Amino acid sequence: MNARQQLRKMMQEPGRVIQTVGAHNALGAKLVEQNGFDAVWASGFEISTAHAKPDANILTMVEFLNAASQMADATTLPVIADCDTGFGNVNNVIRMVRDYEKAGIAAVCIEDKVFPKMNSFIPGYQSLAPKDEFAAKIRAAKDTQQDPDFVVIARVEALIAGHGMEEALERAAAYDDAGADLVLIHSKQKDPGEIFEFSRRWTSETPLVIVPTTYPSITLADMSEHNIKMTIYANQALRAAVKAMNAVLAQLKESGSLLAIQDQLSPMDQLFELQGLKDMIKQEEHYKKLEVR
16 A cells, blocks of 8 residues: 555544644654654645745745655655645646656645745735635646545635635635645634634535644544544644754753763664664675675
8 A cells, every 4th residue: 555545544534633743854754654653744844944944935846845755755654745835826736746746745735825925823924815716726736636546635724814714614615626635724823712613614524634733732532523634743843853952052062072962862873773774784785695696
C-alpha cells in the first residue's frame, strides 16, 4: 500500500482522527514517523522559516516542492503539502498538481486567500479570493490529478479574515461542490468553540480538517465527537527545536564549555541512525563482496 492509499484508508476509518505533524525537511519527517504519527505536513510556515524568510509566498513553488519531495523520500508516511494559494491562478494550480503528484506527494492543500498570501496569524493582511475563483482552482486540481487516490484539501480562511460563520460555511460548501476531498476550516480563536459550531452546522459527508495552533486545549476525543477527520500540528516541532537550540547556545556562550550542555545533546549514534548509516554500510559491504567474485 503506497502513501496515498494509506491516507485514503485512514480517511475512511470511522472515528479515526488522522494526526499530522509539520516538518520542513527529511529529518523532521523521519522524526514524525519515528514518534508514531499518521502523516507529515510539509508546512509552508516551517519551510519558509527554515529559509529565514516570511511565510508570505516569498519562496517559489520549486523550493516548496523540493522540501516536500525530500520529506516524501525519507518517510513511508503520507506527505501532505501546504501549497498556500496554489502559487497563482488556475494555470499555476494545474502545474502544481502535476509536479507534486509526480513527486509522490499524497495530498496538497490550498487556501482561499489572494496571492501573495500572508501567514494566517498576522492581522490586517487577510484578503480572501472570490469564492468562485477559488472553487475553480479546486476543480482544476481535481481535473488534473492522474492518481484517483491523490487528495486535494480546500482550506477555508473566512473565519481567520473575520468574515463570519455564514461566509465560512458558504465557501466550504462551494469548494465541496467543486470536488475537494477534505475541507480545512481554520480559526484563530483561543478555544475550539468556533470550530465546534462549524462542525455542527456542516451537513456534507466531506471530512473536516483543523489546525489547532491557537486552541491547544482541544483533545482527540473532542475532535472525534465533532466529526473532525484530521488534525494538523503545524509548527510545534520547529518551535520546540528553536527554543531548545537557543537555550543550548546561550548556555554554551555563557559557560564557554561543552561540558555544560552535554546532557542536552542527542547522542551521535541517534543521528547516525537517522542518516541511515547502517543501511549504507551494509549495501557497500554487499557490493564489495560481489566485486571480489
